[in-house]
Amino acid sequence: MSKVIAFPTRRGSEDVELTKRQLADHWGVSTRWIELMVRDADLPSLGLFAGKRRFNLAEAEDWKRRRDGMSAIKRGNGWAARVYLGGGRWRWVGTFRTRRAAKEAEAAAIRNRVSKRTHETVDSFAERWTRDFPRSRETTNLHNAERIKPLVEAFKGIRLSDVDRVMAREWAQRNPRLARYARSLFEDARNDGLVEENPFSNLRLPGSKGRKDEAIPTEAELHTLADMAGAVHGPQYGPEMRAMILFSGYVGLRAGELYSLDWDHVDLQAGQVRIERSFASKNREYVPPKSGKPRTVYLPPQAKDALRGKPRRPEPVHVFSGKRGQRLTATTHFHLWNPVRAAARVGHIDWHSLRHVAGTLMAERGLSVRDIAWQLGQTDGGRIAHRLYIHTHQESAMERVAQAFRTSPRYAPSRTQMRRRALGLRMRRRPSHRLEPAGGASARRPPGRAGSLLCSVASGLRSRDRAG
Numbered sequence: 267m268s269k270v271i272a273f274p275t276r277r278g279s280e281d282v283e284l285t286k287r288q289l290a291d292h293w294g295v296s297t298r299w300i301e302l303m304v305r306d307a308d309l310p311s312l313g314l315f316a317g318k319r320r321f322n323l324a325e326a327e328d329w330k331r332r333r334d335g336m337s338a339i340k341r342g343n344g345w346a347a348r349v350y351l352g353g354g355r356w357r358w359v360g361t362f363r364t365r366r367a368a369k370e371a372e373a374a375a376i377r378n379r380v381s382k383r384t385h386e387t388v389d390s391f392a393e394r395w396t397r398d399f400p401r402s403r404e405t406t407n408l409h410n411a412e413r414i415k416p417l418v419e420a421f422k423g424i425r426l427s428d429v430d431r432v433m434a435r436e437w438a439q440r441n442p443r444l445a446r447y448a449r450s451l452f453e454d455a456r457n458d459g460l461v462e463e464n465p466f467s468n469l470r471l472p473g474s475k476g477r478k479d480e481a482i483p484t485e486a487e488l489h490t491l492a493d494m495a496g497a498v499h500g501p502q503y504g505p506e507m508r509a510m511i512l513f514s515g516y517v518g519l520r521a522g523e524l525y526s527l528d529w530d531h532v533d534l535q536a537g538q539v540r541i542e543r544s545f546a547s548k549n550r551e552y553v554p555p556k557s558g559k560p561r562t563v564y565l566p567p568q569a570k571d572a573l574r575g576k577p578r579r580p581e582p583v584h585v586f587s588g589k590r591g592q593r594l595t596a597t598t599h600f601h602l603w604n605p606v607r608a609a610a611r612v613g614h615i616d617w618h619s620l621r622h623v624a625g626t627l628m629a630e631r632g633l634s635v636r637d638i639a640w641q642l643g644q645t646d647g648g649r650i651a652h653r654l655y656i657h658t659h660q661e662s663a664m665e666r667v668a669q670a671f672r673t674s675p676r677y678a679p680s681r682t683q684m685r686r687r688a689l690g691l692r693m694r695r696r697p698s699h700r701l702e703p704a705g706g707a708s709a710r711r712p713p714g715r716a717g718s719l720l721c722s723v724a725s726g727l728r729s730r731d732r733a734g
Contacts, residue, residue, distance in 0.1 A: 282323040283312065289321050291427075293330070296462040339368075347372035357459075386460050388421035388429065392451060399454045405546040405553060413447040426452070426461050434465035442471060480615075482622045482657050487612045488515045492572075494610040499602070503589050507602060509576035510586050511620065516569040518624030518642050520544065521617055525594045526552060527585040534573065537565040541643065547596035557643050564641060625655030630662060 290297045303309035304319070309329055312320045339346045345368035347359040359375045362368040392414050396407040420437055421429060429452075438445035449466035456464050483491060492511040496504030514524060522544035531540040542560040543552045555561065579591055588598050603617055621642065628638045635648030635656070644650050 283320045284323055284326075286319050286321070287430075289323075289326060290462070292323075298463075344368075347375070349375045386426050386455075388424050388426055389418045391426060391455055391460065392418045395451055395454065403553065404551075405548050408548045410447055410450070413444055414451060416441055416444055417448050417451070426455050429461075429465050431465045431469070435469055435471075438466060438469055438471055445469070445471060480619070480622075480657075481613050482619050482626065483515075483612050483615060484659055484662070485623075485627060487610075488512070488620070488623055491515075491606060491610045491612060495606050498606050498609050503602075505576045506586065507606060509572040511606070512572035513569045513586075514617070514620040515623045516566040516627065517563060518621050518628075519563075520556065520621065520643065521596065521599065522546060522553075523555060523643075524586060525599070528583055529585055532565070532573065532585060534565070534570055537567075537570060539563050539565050545593070545595075550595070555643060557645050561640075561643055563643075622655050622657060625651055626657045626659075629656045 284292065286297050286300050290300050300309065304311055310322065310325045312322055314320075339348070341361055344361045344363050345365045346361045347368040349357045349359060349372060357375075359368075359371045362371060395414070396411045400407055401410070417437070421433075434448070434452075438448070445466060449464065452461060452464045452466050455461050488511070492508040492515075495507035495511060498504070499507050510524070513519075517539060519527070519539075519541065523541050525545035525547070526543045527539070527541075531542065533539075540560065540562050541555055544555050545551075546553050573585070579587070584591075584593060586594060588594055588602070592598070599617070607615060625638050625642060628641060629635075633641075635652045638655065639646065639648040639651045642651060642655065
């Protein structure tokens with residue numbers, strides 16, 4: 267049982283007053299449970315003081331002793347014991363023959379939860395987090411262990427149960443990109459019964475828009491990047507880097523898929539690329555693609571020409587390699603790509619931006635979001651591609667809008683107007699808000715099927731009248 271802190275009272279007696287959080291820690295329950303007991307079970311309180319509800323410890327203990335007679339639940343021929351976990355969740359301890367045995371089991375379970383919650387610190391739980399709560403991919407575990415290091419430094423030695431929402435919000439505001447990793451860690455701690463609630467959940471922090479609003483290179487700037495590779499790396503490695511940039515900008519592979527690509531996976535004649543694996547630079551192992559299964563994507567002509575134009579080494583195993591012919595890794599690739607990006611001066615972009623270039627170029631060529639998602643290796647039906655990977659360039663958008671208006675159908679006469687013209691009747695002069703199309707009346711669209719039929723009928727009637 268946790269230590270009870272005495273507050274100065276307002277009534278001059280020796281009674282101890284506790285806040286809602288202190289009473290919850292004293293009993294080993296959640297603050298939500300305390301609120302429900304105040305609302306539904308007449309738990310006595312002293313009211314709100316400075317926005318916080320306070321309780322008299324003696325009155326609360328008397329109420330709890332009266333309520334403890336109903337803690338065990340009758341279930342069939344026995345008695346069931348359960349422990350409240352918070353958030354509307356209960357954990358059943360078991361069913362016992364007598365009510366006394368059920369109450370003893372419930373008390374033991376509460377003591378166990380209190381002891382677990384008391385001794386576990388943030389750094390000790392973070393040290394075993396990726397080991398006891400592993401994700402499906404080993405690279406994800408390595409990535410999570412790296413991302414929670416700032417959290418461990420900030421909360422080292424602090425118990426998990428002592429991290430409240432105020433502390434969590436302050437840390438999350440300073441580290442907005444790492445807040446989701448802290449939320450995942452505390453969620454696993456909550457599911458394991460180490461904390462009553464996740465202080466990092468529902469913080470309502472402004473979410474990241476991703477790369478949707480970032481300026482990505484246009485197709486002309488993509489070729490500028492590719493041409494700059496030759497000036498930066500010279501004739502020895504420049505063609506290799508140029509082909510790598512154009513291949514990524516038109517095909518749209520992930521970086522790990524690009525590193526693991528061998529010539530056996532490329533069919534230049536058929537214009538196809540087989541993606542069977544991905545290279546994880548963190549542990550230097552081949553892993554399945556992010557989608558979990560191999561796929562075959564289309565090789566555009568621009569990427570095909572780039573592959574044919576680059577020199578091939580004596581042992582052509584890797585499609586793209588480093589300056590010494592070694593397998594590319596994230597570190598090696600960054601040192602090759604960064605000087606090209608800086609010299610081209612096309613904005614603050616990284617290698618992943620070329621994947622967005624590929625999605626945008628496919629959208630500008632009229633492909634649907636489902637087709638773009640298939641080419642990019644996404645299995646969500648195009649939602650991510652539509653939300654993040656398709657960008658709009660102002661010049662291209664303006665040109666498409668202007669072209670749509672230039673080729674739009676001109677104003678066509680109404681049926682009444684076509685009928686009057688077919689019968690040779692003069693159109694009545696009426697003010698009209700419609701503008702005359704360019705070229706005058708001769709530029710109007712000829713009448714359709716109904717108008718042609720009316721013209722034929724009218725012509726027949728006039729010929730008959732003349733013959734008569």
